[in-house]
Structures are given as C-alpha cells and as structure tokens.
Amino acid sequence: MATQDRKNTGGTSSAEEEDLDTPAPAAPAAAQDSGQTQGVDDLLDEIDGVLESNAEEFVRGFVQKGGQ
Template sequence: MAERIQRQRSTQRAEEPSTEATPAVGKPAVDYDALLDEIDSVLETDAEEYVRSFVQKGGQ
C-alpha cells in the first residue's frame, strides 16, 4: 500500500516544475522527472519480491 501512495505522489510531482536542484549528471536531454517516471513504470510493482527472489547460488 505504501508503494501505491508513493507512486501517486510522484505522478503529481512530475506535473509541477521541478524544485529539485538540477541533477549534476550528464546533459538534461529529457526532463529528469519524466525519466524517473519512465524508470519507475517499467520496474516490477512488487519491489520487495523482485529483490527477495534473487538469491545467487555459488560464485567466485
């Protein structure tokens, strides 16, 4: 549930002018808030399950 609330808020925020300091990295080729929304939108909705399910056996 906390997930959903956070995502709603981020959608609202994306429509407002950004009050964040301009991100230092790279060239702002696209709107940064839109980029965060794009990244958000393709991630699994259940973050906890995505992280929990990955357990690597073995390795050097």
C-alpha cells in the first residue's frame, strides 16, 4: 500500500531521541554557562558574517505590495 507510518511517527531524528532518553550529565554550572556563552558567540559571529551590509538601507528597501 502506498502509505505507512513513518518510523517514530513524527520522523523524530534518532539523535533527538537520544537526547530525550538520556539525561545530560550534570555539568558544573559555571562550565555549562561558559559553554553556552561560547555557543552564542559562535552563532553571532556566524550571523555577523552573513548579514546584509547596510542594515538600514536593506530593511528600507524591503517593500511588498498587497497580499492575502
């Protein structure tokens, strides 16, 4: 037959399932915080690298007409 339920129904990735099933080891609060800060810094660096260069002008130029 044409259809069948997807494994894990939601199509949840196995990685995510592991996250749910396996509690993360308790890290010392300070270490966790610095790890998170590092992740955020990385992310902002990455976004800095792709943001359009002239924010004000670019945003002003995004003009749409009508729509449902």
